[in-house]
Amino acid sequence: MPNMNPKKCPMPEQAPDVRNKNFEEVTLGYTAEMAIEEAQRCLNCKNKPCMTGCPVQVKIPEFISLVAEGKFLEAAAKIKETSALPAVCGRVCPQESQCECHCVRGIKGEPVAIGRLERFVADYARENSTEKAVKPESNGHKVAIVGAGPAGLTCAGDLARMGYEVTVFEALHTAGGVLVYGIPEFRLPKAIVANEVEKLKAQGVTVMTDMVIGKVLSIDELFEELGFKAVFVGSGAGLPMFMHIPGEALKGVCSANEYLTRINLMKAYKEEYDTPILHSKAAAIVGGGNVAMDAARCAKRMGAEKVYIVYRRGEAEMPARLEEQHHAKEEGIEFMTLTNPVEILGGEDGRVNGMKCIKMELGEPDASGRRRPIPVEGSEFVLDLDCVIAAIGTSPNPLIRHTTPGLDTNRKGCIVADDEHGITSKDGVFAGGDAVTGAATVILAMGAGKRAAAAMDEYIKNKNK
Ligand code: FAD
Ligand code: SF4
Numbered sequence: 001m002p003n004m005n006p007k008k009c010p011m012p013e014q015a016p017d018v019r020n021k022n023f024e025e026v027t028l029g030y031t032a033e034m035a036i037e038e039a040q041r042c043l044n045c046k047n048k049p050c051m052t053g054c055p056v057q058v059k060i061p062e063f064i065s066l067v068a069e070g071k072f073l074e075a076a077a078k079i080k081e082t083s084a085l086p087a088v089c090g091r092v093c094p095q096e097s098q099c100e101c102h103c104v105r106g107i108k109g110e111p112v113a114i115g116r117l118e119r120f121v122a123d124y125a126r127e128n129s130t131e132k133a134v135k136p137e138s139n140g141h142k143v144a145i146v147g148a149g150p151a152g153l154t155c156a157g158d159l160a161r162m163g164y165e166v167t168v169f170e171a172l173h174t175a176g177g178v179l180v181y182g183i184p185e186f187r188l189p190k191a192i193v194a195n196e197v198e199k200l201k202a203q204g205v206t207v208m209t210d211m212v213i214g215k216v217l218s219i220d221e222l223f224e225e226l227g228f229k230a231v232f233v234g235s236g237a238g239l240p241m242f243m244h245i246p247g248e249a250l251k252g253v254c255s256a257n258e259y260l261t262r263i264n265l266m267k268a269y270k271e272e273y274d275t276p277i278l279h280s281k282a283a284a285i286v287g288g289g290n291v292a293m294d295a296a297r298c299a300k301r302m303g304a305e306k307v308y309i310v311y312r313r314g315e316a317e318m319p320a321r322l323e324e325q326h327h328a329k330e331e332g333i334e335f336m337t338l339t340n341p342v343e344i345l346g347g348e349d350g351r352v353n354g355m356k357c358i359k360m361e362l363g364e365p366d367a368s369g370r371r372r373p374i375p376v377e378g379s380e381f382v383l384d385l386d387c388v389i390a391a392i393g394t395s396p397n398p399l400i401r402h403t404t405p406g407l408d409t410n411r412k413g414c415i416v417a418d419d420e421h422g423i424t425s426k427d428g429v430f431a432g433g434d435a436v437t438g439a440a441t442v443i444l445a446m447g448a449g450k451r452a453a454a455a456m457d458e459y460i461k462n463k464n465k
Pocket of ligand 1 (some may be wrong): 092093094146147148149150151152169170171172175176177178179182183184211212213214234235236237238260290291294321397399400432433434435439440441442443445
């Protein structure tokens with residue numbers, strides 16, 4: 001008999017006024033008892049509607065049935081059949097708009113907490129499994145991966161399991177992409193990402209950090225001088241956009257990417273690190289996505305008394321996950337929606353001391369289908385601030401496209417690749433993740449890496465027929 005409680009089993013978490021002063025994980029995870037109770041809410045639907053919302057087709061009802069029976073390691077193995085990074089996805093995937101929004105339990109109550117169960121199972125397996133990763137026998141072919149984010153790591157793992165000799169070239173000093181330099185520790189502990197990278201290494205994947213492809217080596221050199229048979233480009237979309245308003249060059253203005261990289265990758269929040277960072281008293285984060293929420297929550301934890309989210313549309317249009325919006329508000333972040341910055345103001349010392357904003361109203365839908373924000377005449381006002389963080393989007397870094405002849409990109413600077421296989425205009429070069437789609441999600445990047453791995457295998461086999 002299923003558990004017919006209309007509500008999800010609640011997730012234990014740190015109290016808001018405690019967690020907004022530390023960088024430890026906000027949500028604490030289910031216990032085994034909570035996981036079983038929640039798994040018993042699943043109806044094990046024959047037509048598996050939840051699976052239709054999962055970009056990597058995790059066998060959701062099957063793994064949840066195993067959790068309900070207390071078979072946690074078997075449940076982990078079931079998820080691993082299709083998903084390479086379940087401990088990451090269980091924490092950061094937007095389940096509310098993917099698997100959980102298709103769950104039939106959501107019709108008369110809350111959907112089954114699929115994400116929380118995935119996280120529980122992955123954490124349980126990491127802590128309790130004694131299974132050792134094995135290095136498959138080599139098939140003698142070398143493949144290269146550019147970028148160690150979720151797209152590159154997933155592609156690397158799949159190719160390694162097929163017997164390829166895989167080398168991942170990563171520009172930064174640590175592998176993980178946005179998972180380590182963007183998403184903060186309090187949402188995704190870095191030890192979890194490091195553990196996944198170590199597992200890949202145990203399967204024979206070589207990870208070379210501090211290797212900027214396009215500077216140290218070009219993609220052509222990977223083929224011609226190093227003998228790689230195919231290359232996957234998963235270089236992400238790490239180039240921040242700016243607002244192009246007066247005052248953007250003042251001290252105290254930065255991109256969310258730079259702010260988060262200093263805090264996460266360069267550990268500016270730890271006293272023993274000497275990474276320079278602005279300890280703001282009042283900060284405005286411009287934007288309404290996950291990146292804006294992360295930057296705002298970091299600014300609060302770095303000691304800011306006032307932190308504003310300044311967003312030109314309404315709350316209903318905000319692209320950030322609902323959970324992130326909810327957590328940010330609980331932590332004391334003030335949402336100033338229907339508000340747009342006009343000018344950043346500075347003192348004689350060249351530092352930010354305010355931001356002139358204008359109120360907005362929503363007009364007809366624009367090309368993106370969202371209602372267009374229109375300035376309300378005469379509604380300007382000034383916010384007192386000492387820091388402005390731009391979180392209004394990113395695009396791919398132009399280095400790869402400038403150094404790779406024959407690789408087509410579109411007007412947004414994204415690599416043109418087919419969605420099914422990641423095939424690009426250049427022979428032997430495949431691509432996926434944010435480098436192709438522009439800033440998107442972890443699970444979509446993983447799905448693209450997976451599909452490209454299968455296509456690269458086929459490509460190399462055909463070449464060697
Ligand atoms: P990335 O993760 O960007 O990895 C690309 C890697 O390539 C990087 O490590 C980069 O250093 C490396 N690289 C770039 N150029 C080169 C080069 N020339 N040579 C070698 N290496 C190179 N998604 C969610 O699903 N849920 C969330 O909650 C969420 N929150 C986010 C919060 C923040 C702050 C940010 C920035 C993004 C967030 N996202 C979230 C989006 C998600 O993280 C990305 O969509 C995803 O990481 C894309 O994966 P990727 O592998 O394509 O690229
Ligand atoms: Fe279980 Fe919901 Fe999926 Fe049905 S839709 S199998 S109840 S998780």
